Amino acid sequence: MRIVADCHEPAEIINLLRSTGTVDGSAVEVEAKALDVGDYLIGPGAAVERKAGGDFVASLLDGRFAEQAAKLRASYDKVVWIIEGDPYDGHVRLESKVITGAISHLAMVEGATVLRTQTLQETVDLLFSMAKRLQDGRTDLSLRPAKPADPRLLAEYIVSGLPRVGRGKARALLGHFGSVRAVFAADAAEIAGIRGFGRKTAEAIRAALDAAYRESA
Secondary structure, eight states: OEEEEETTSOHHHHHHHHHHOEETTEEOEEEEEOOSSOSEEEETTEEEEEEEHHHHHHHHHHSHHHHHHHHHHHHOSEEEEEEESOTTSSSSOOOHHHHHHHHHHHHHTSOOEEEEESSHHHHHHHHHHHHHHHHTTOOOOOSSOOOOSSHHHHHHHHHTTSTTOOHHHHHHHHHHHSSHHHHHHOOHHHHHTSTTOOHHHHHHHHHHHHOOOOOOO
């Protein structure tokens, strides 16, 4: 059995995963890699996003939540969010109904499974349990998420990779311009003219699209 952990996850949880060694007699390989999206790959087409309670709330405030949710949905067949600890304990000031709304959005709109744990050890145990049921002895986990087959989801996946663009803004761009090609050809003034977009976002998008690619030495 194999689990791939994003190398930016805390060393403590990666060490806990590695120290377990076996699950029900099955050897477990834990590999740390840079993942495009998600924190753990636990089976073919299955990814886990782990958020400590405070980080979950912070992601709502800084805009990471919407972008991560959209990219996970577009990239994997099975998506699980683990919220570790209590997101309602007031470590970040945000109304409870907003937090509840975000959790229900994951389940009802994004189609994700949302699970709660209290400790790192509970999270580790849950990751192993899910991986065992999904893999059944398989170890061929792809590090790069598969591109969605649905043309609409594929278009959203491509456009949501632009800076400051999550799923909602990707849909707005595609709805306005009509295609990925037209989005990429739009100038900053055209992008800034769309409701919900501003000059800084438009300039960031254009800068990313126009930046020259240079291979590292």
